[in-house]
Amino acid sequence: MAHNLMDVKGKTFSLTNEDIFASSQYVSTSHPPNEPWPGILTVRISHGNGFSIPDQYYQAVNSVQSGSSLTQAEISKRPWLNRNGRLLLYAIVEYDKFYARSFSASKTIENLRWENLGSYSVKFDVFRAAELVLRFYLYHPSHRKGSSDFFLGKAIIESALEDKKYTKWLQVEEGAGEICVEIEYTKTAAPGIQAVGGRGESLGESCSWDYCYISQVERRDTNLLYACKKLVNVDNSRHVFLSQGDKPFVAPLGFVAPIPEGLQLHAPLIHGGPLFYHLQKPRRFDVDRCRFYAAEILCAFESLLRSNPSYGGPKTENILLDSIGHVILCDFSLYYLDTENSSHSTVEYPAPEQLLHENSSSKTSVHWWWTLGIFLYEMLTGVPPFYAESIEKIHKRITSSELIVYPNYLPSSAKDILAGLLDRNPEQRLGAKRGASEIREHPFFDCIDWSKLMRREYHPDFKPPKVTMRFPESRKVRALLKINVMKQLNKRSNNVSSLAIDQTTRPAAVEINKKFMKEMNGKFPVGAASLPPPRPSPPSPAAKIPTNANPDWELVWDEETNVFYFHNRSNNAKQLIVQQTFFPRRPPKQARDGSSTGDVGNLPSQIQKEDALEAALKAGYTHLISQILHKYGDMDLNVKLYGFQRVPTLLEFAVEQEDANLLQLFVDEGVTDTWGTALFLSVKKGRQELAAILARVADRVDLTRALGRAVDGKDTAVIKILLGSGAKCDFEDYDRPPPPTWGCHFPEIPDNEDYMPPLVRAVKQGNMELVRLLLAHGADVNVGYHDLPCDHRSCQFIDFMCGRVIEAAMELGHQDMVELFLEMGADIHLPQPTWQFHDCPMIARSVYFSVRTQLREVEAAWQSTRDSAEWVVV
Numbered sequence: 001m002a003h004n005l006m007d008v009k010g011k012t013f014s015l016t017n018e019d020i021f022a023s024s025q026y027v028s029t030s031h032p033p034n035e036p037w038p039g040i041l042t043v044r045i046s047h048g049n050g051f052s053i054p055d056q057y058y059q060a061v062n063s064v065q066s067g068s069s070l071t072q073a074e075i076s077k078r079p080w081l082n083r084n085g086r087l088l089l090y091a092i093v094e095y096d097k098f099y100a101r102s103f104s105a106s107k108t109i110e111n112l113r114w115e116n117l118g119s120y121s122v123k124f125d126v127f128r129a130a131e132l133v134l135r136f137y138l139y140h141p142s143h144r145k146g147s148s149d150f151f152l153g154k155a156i157i158e159s160a161l162e163d164k165k166y167t168k169w170l171q172v173e174e175g176a177g178e179i180c181v182e183i184e185y186t187k188t189a190a191p192g193i194q195a196v197g198g199r200g201e202s203l204g205e206s207c208s209w210d211y212c213y214i215s216q217v218e219r220r221d222t223n224l225l226y227a228c229k230k231l232v233n234v235d236n237s238r239h240v241f242l243s244q245g246d247k248p249f250v251a252p253l254g255f256v257a258p259i260p261e262g263l264q265l266h267a268p269l270i271h272g273g274p275l276f277y278h279l280q281k282p283r284r285f286d287v288d289r290c291r292f293y294a295a296e297i298l299c300a301f302e303s304l305l306r307s308n309p310s311y312g313g314p315k316t317e318n319i320l321l322d323s324i325g326h327v328i329l330c331d332f333s334l335y336y337l338d339t340e341n342s343s344h345s346t347v348e349y350p351a352p353e354q355l356l357h358e359n360s361s362s363k364t365s366v367h368w369w370w371t372l373g374i375f376l377y378e379m380l381t382g383v384p385p386f387y388a389e390s391i392e393k394i395h396k397r398i399t400s401s402e403l404i405v406y407p408n409y410l411p412s413s414a415k416d417i418l419a420g421l422l423d424r425n426p427e428q429r430l431g432a433k434r435g436a437s438e439i440r441e442h443p444f445f446d447c448i449d450w451s452k453l454m455r456r457e458y459h460p461d462f463k464p465p466k467v468t469m470r471f472p473e474s475r476k477v478r479a480l481l482k483i484n485v486m487k488q489l490n491k492r493s494n495n496v497s498s499l500a501i502d503q504t505t506r507p508a509a510v511e512i513n514k515k516f517m518k519e520m521n522g523k524f525p526v527g528a529a530s531l532p533p534p535r536p537s538p539p540s541p542a543a544k545i546p547t548n549a550n551p552d553w554e555l556v557w558d559e560e561t562n563v564f565y566f567h568n569r570s571n572n573a574k575q576l577i578v579q580q581t582f583f584p585r586r587p588p589k590q591a592r593d594g595s596s597t598g599d600v601g602n603l604p605s606q607i608q609k610e611d612a613l614e615a616a617l618k619a620g621y622t623h624l625i626s627q628i629l630h631k632y633g634d635m636d637l638n639v640k641l642y643g644f645q646r647v648p649t650l651l652e653f654a655v656e657q658e659d660a661n662l663l664q665l666f667v668d669e670g671v672t673d674t675w676g677t678a679l680f681l682s683v684k685k686g687r688q689e690l691a692a693i694l695a696r697v698a699d700r701v702d703l704t705r706a707l708g709r710a711v712d713g714k715d716t717a718v719i720k721i722l723l724g725s726g727a728k729c730d731f732e733d734y735d736r737p738p739p740p741t742w743g744c745h746f747p748e749i750p751d752n753e754d755y756m757p758p759l760v761r762a763v764k765q766g767n768m769e770l771v772r773l774l775l776a777h778g779a780d781v782n783v784g785y786h787d788l789p790c791d792h793r794s795c796q797f798i799d800f801m802c803g804r805v806i807e808a809a810m811e812l813g814h815q816d817m818v819e820l821f822l823e824m825g826a827d828i829h830l831p832q833p834t835w836q837f838h839d840c841p842m843i844a845r846s847v848y849f850s851v852r853t854q855l856r857e858v859e860a861a862w863q864s865t866r867d868s869a870e871w872v873v874v
Contacts, residue, residue, distance in 0.1 A: 036129055036161050038255075039187040040221055043093055043132065043160075044121035045102050046167070048114035050177030051089070053138065054150050061141050088139040089114065089152075092323055093122050095160075096130040097251055097268045098224055099323035112138075114179060123222035126185065127254055128245050132160040134179065135324065136172065137463075142836065151459050153177065161185045188221070214332070216269060225269040225468075226254060229332045232262040241265075242307055242335050248456050249300035251320075251330040265335055270328050272321030273467035276378065277842045282831040283852075284382035287414060289461065294376045295440075295448050296327035301368045302436035308334060313347045313371050316378075316845070317471050325460030349374045349386055352399050352424045369431035369439065373421025380414060381407055383856070385422065387849050399424075417444040467839070474799055474844040555612060555624045557632060559602045564612040566621070577608075577615045609635045617641070617653060622662055629669055637671045651678035651694070660689045667697055676702030680754075683709045683718055691718050695725035701735050703727035705754040711761045711770055719773065729758055729779035733835065736786075753789060760785045763809045763817055764796075771817055781805070781824040784833025786840065799847040802840035803832060811851045815858060822862050828855045 089104035089112060100122035104114045138150040153175020157168065165184040172179060217228050245252035254266040275293060279285060285293070297319065304311060311333055318331040351370035377385045385404050386397040404422055406415045420430030420442070431439045440450060452458060552570040557563075564577040604612070609628055613635075616624045629635055640648045650671050654663035655678045663678075675698045682690035683706050695703060707727045710718045723729075736755040759779040762770040775781065783805050790797045800807045806826045809817040822828075832840060 036126055037187045039126045039161075039185055041095060041124040041126050041132070041160060042121050042184040042186070043095075043102075043124070043134075044182040045091055045093075045104075045114060045116055045134070046180045046182055047116060048172075048177055048179035049111075051112040051114070051136065051152050051172070052176040053112055053152075057138055057140075057150055060147070090137055090139065092135045092137065093124075094131075094133045094135070094324070095124040096126075096128060096245065097270075097322070097328065098124050099271065100124070100224075101323075121182075123224070125219055125222055125224060125254065126161065128243065128252075129159070129161060130245070132157040132183075134170070134181070136175070136179075148461055148463055151175075155179055155181070157181070157183070217266070225271075226266040227269045227330070227332075228264055228266045230259065230261060230264050231336070244304075244307065244334055247300065247303040247307075248454055249296050249327050249329060250304065250334065251328050253335040265332055267330065267332065267335070269468060270320040270330050271323050271466045271468045272325070272328070272464040273469055274317050274471060275319045275321055275327065276316045276845070277467070277469065277471070278321065278462070278464060279379060279382065280832065280843060280848060281834070281840070283829055285379045287380070287411060290376060290379040290414075291444065291448065292458065292460065293327055293379060294372065295445060295450075295453055297329070297372060297375060298436055298439055299450075299454060300327065300329045301365075301372060304329070304334065305365050305368065305435075313368060315347055316375070319375065321464050323463070323466070325463040326456055347371055347374075349384055349394065349398060351426065353426050355395050355399050365435055366426045366429050366432045369421050369429055370426075372439075373418055376414075376421065377404075377418055380410060380418075383849055383852055387853055389846075389850060413442070413444040413446075417442050465839075469842065472842055472844050474847050551623055553619070553621050553624070555616070555621075555627050557604055562602065562604070562608075564604060564608060564615075566615075566619070577612050604632050606636060610639050613639075613650075614641055622659070625662075625665065637666065637669055649674040649678070651675065652681055654678075655681045655685070655687070655690050655694075658685065658687055658690065660693065663690055663693050667693060672697075675699070676705065679703075679706045680709055683713070683715070683722075686713065686715050686718060688717055688721055692721050692725070695722055695727070700726075700728055701731065704729070704731055704735075704758070708754055708756060708758045708761050711758045711765075711767075711774075714765070714767065714770070716770070716773070719770070723773075723777045729774050729777055730783050731755060731757060736835065753787075756788065757783045757785055757805070759783055760788065760805050760808060763805055763812065763814060764788070764798075766812065766814055768814075768816060768820075771820065775820075775824055781821050781826045782830055786833070786835055786838050799843050800851060801843075802838075803843075804828075804830060806855065807851055810855050810858070811847070818855065818858050819862055822859060828852075828859055 091102045091104075091114075093100050093102060102116070102120065102122055104116060133154060133156050135154045136152040138152055140147040140149045151174075153172035155170035155172055157170070160183050162183070162185060165182070167180060167182050170179050170181060171177075214227055214229050217226050218224070219226065241253065241256060243253050244250045251267050251270060254268060257264045257266065311331075314329055314331055318329055320328045320330050322328045349371070351367045354367060374384055386394050388394045388397060401424075404418070406418060410418075417430065417439075421439075423429040426432060430442065439445070440448075552568050553566050554569060556565055556567045558565065566575040566577065568574070609632060613625065613628050616622070616628065629637070637650060639650070641650070641653060650666045651663065651674050654666055675694055679691065679694040679698050679702055682694055691706070695706070698706070703722060703725065704727055707719065707722045707729065710722060757779075759771065759774045759781075760783065762774060784803065785805065785808070786802045788798055788801045788803075788808060790801075796812075798808060798811055800811050804826075806818055806821045806828060809821065834840075
């Protein structure tokens with residue numbers, strides 16, 4: 001049955017029953033004919049076999065394992081897992097634009113089978129009849145670096161809504177194998193909806209409705225996520241709700257629920273994220289990928305023109321990707337047809353005739369083809385054709401007669417279709433005469449099978465992870481809003497006094513020492529001279545201990561009592577060495593020669609030598625250290641000092657005391673545990689001789705981390721020492737440790753900022769001298785970085801927290817550095833750097849376009865200057 005309606009311009013159009021919203025029973029009590037009763041569809045993949053594994057999968061596994069930090073033994077134990085232990089085989093189950101994942105418990109790749117040993121199932125809300133599609137994938141080991149998972153095939157059930165629970169075997173199409181699926185359809189009265197986490201989260205969409213706050217909600221029975229929108233003061237007599245359920249590239253309207261304020265619309269929450277979010281990572285898409293996305297957007301536009309001609313047109317944030325990688329247009333304005341009031345266009349780059357308010361005799365669809373050209377241009381080049389930093393300038397450029405620049409790397413067919421879609425004359429614009437069919441016939445789309453495309457049978461090369469998000473605002477704006485809150489928190493924290501606990505005055509330690517002294521009473525003779533008074537507390541690292549304060553003291557081992565004591569040769573005074581703290585010492589280690597470092601005959605044990613060493617360091621008797629190390633057998637020097645605050649190791653103690661001789665002694669004796677930490681401390685102090693000693697033994701990663709700290713301190717002398725000792729200016733991809741949990745944050749890893757490349761640190765400071773010095777020593781001019789922090793104290797904020805060094809320099813306004821980087825061979829078109837354990841956040845579009853546009857302008861000016869110079873030379 002067709003419904004004849006009239007749009008705001010008086011033109012008549014028709015809508016079928018499939019177009020009109022099919023779940024109106026949630027607004028009224030009637031049930032539409034030829035539609036299934038609302039319910040829940042439960043799907044469980046029980047088992048399957050015969051899956052074929054592509055040969056390139058083995059190559060991918062080998063390439064990842066060769067560069068991973070796993071040992072060969074660990075790799076051999078779990079060849080079917082990636083570095084994070086994720087199972088490789090999974091299915092994406094789709095019903096009516098809802099997607100759910102189901103993972104297999106199979107742990108072999110030689111004979112890959114589906115073994116769902118548990119009762120895990122996925123559930124879908126049923127509002128209309130739709131295909132049930134199961135797509136099977138093999139997890140790519142480099143998935144987090146942008147590699148696409150391997151498609152193994154799909155299985156389709158065209159009609160799954162039977163009134164009984166049943167099991168069905170399905171052949172895997174476009175692949176090999178068979179799968180057993182258990183399906184159950186249960187009718188329900190009405191869907192139960194609750195807010196996710198008790199909160200409403202804005203999804204960043206704007207509109208012209210009375211109330212347009214969009215939030216996420218969760219279905220109580222199925223745990224499916226919906227995007228919902230409230231409509232208040234709605235006059236049902238002049239509004240029509242559209243389901244959009246029959247359109248392959250448009251998110252359908254799930255249901256409408258009455259609320260006290262009016263009505264609330266619910267649509268599937270699309271998990272793939274905005275298409276133009278994914279564009280930020282590669283900077284621009286290749287031509288084939290652009291062609292695929294543009295073709296699906298064209299089909300979405302064509303289908304929408306028939307059902308909602310008053311729709312003003314989509315914005316970039318309305319073009320999403322689903323879990324498979326297909327384009328999905330999601331905009332609540334699509335489901336709400338007002339037959340009396342027109343919808344104002346909210347597109348970012350409106351057509352010239354819209355800005356000039358010309359009464360053109362051309363069809364309304366020509367505005368949509370202009371928008372398609374804007375989208376295609378941005379996908380091909382990375383920046384919209386009329387970008388400016390203000391809306392007024394954008395509109396001025398759109399309506400001006402200046403030519404649109406088409407980069408030379410674009411193929412001729414791409415330039416031609418862009419010129420046709422972006423023709424400022426709507427009468428001459430591509431698609432003005434015969435609509436979408438005219439665009440489909442353009443040579444740019446020659447390789448597209450439109451029937452196959454409409455059936456969504458193409459397999460996208462890129463399948464996004466679950467990245468549902470909105471377009472963010474500038475990081476600067478968010479940070480400035482939080483400054484006052486941070487200041488208040490700092491004031492509160494400063495008012496809270498910290499309680500320092502002196503470990504040597506703990507009752508347990510005191511009782512242990514008293515008991516030990518009582519046992520030694522009578523066995524340990526005391527000289528005529530009085531013993532030096534004990535120190536009231538362990539020395540602070542900031543306080544220097546005088547070395548060789550009294551060279552008359554010597555260390556003696558009493559074989560009868562098996563204890564150490566200090567003996568003064570001048571006055572015959574003796575000082576017993578007791579356990580330094582009540583903390584238990586660690587078990588003795590094996591010596592470097594393989595012998596035991598524990599009790600051997602009447603020789604002191606490892607623990608006793610540690611106590612003697614710590615006592616000698618406390619008293620400043622450094623001349624006794626060699627005696628402790630060599631006279632009483634081998635000793636493990638990689639120990640912790642429990643009697644010193646914040647100085648747990650020997651190397652750190654020597655650095656804190658700024659004693660180069662003592663540090664060299666420990667290094668020569670083989671102390672290796674904390675080379676890096678001691679080196680960082682020496683760099684912080686700015687002690688060149690200490691840094692030089694440790695730089696000769698520190699590993700590559702610690703040297704680069706220390707170099708970054710020296711750059712932060714602007715200590716050129718130490719920087720030159722580190723560079724002269726072989727410090728590299730860049731890290732390798734696998735140097736940075738993985739986070740304790742999946743995501744972007746590293747709360748449990750200390751000093752994570754140390755993995756910021758030194759060149760990026762110098763750029764952040766705006767220090768051209770250090771930038772030139774690092775470049776002269778081989779710093780990569782295209783180096784990437786992640787998690788560039790903001791300096792809240794100086795109010796220096798940066799939105800390009802993940803990117804290339806030249807982008808950070810451009811956002812910070814260091815044009816001289818940008819020109820230097822270009823001269824040194826920087827490439828502004830490189831994609832965003834990727835790191836396996838990090839999901840880079842999206843950059844605010846305004847900041848992204850501003851930085852990228854400025855880079856192009858500087859590159860063009862620099863190239864022009866260089867070409868002119870070369871021409872003069874010739």
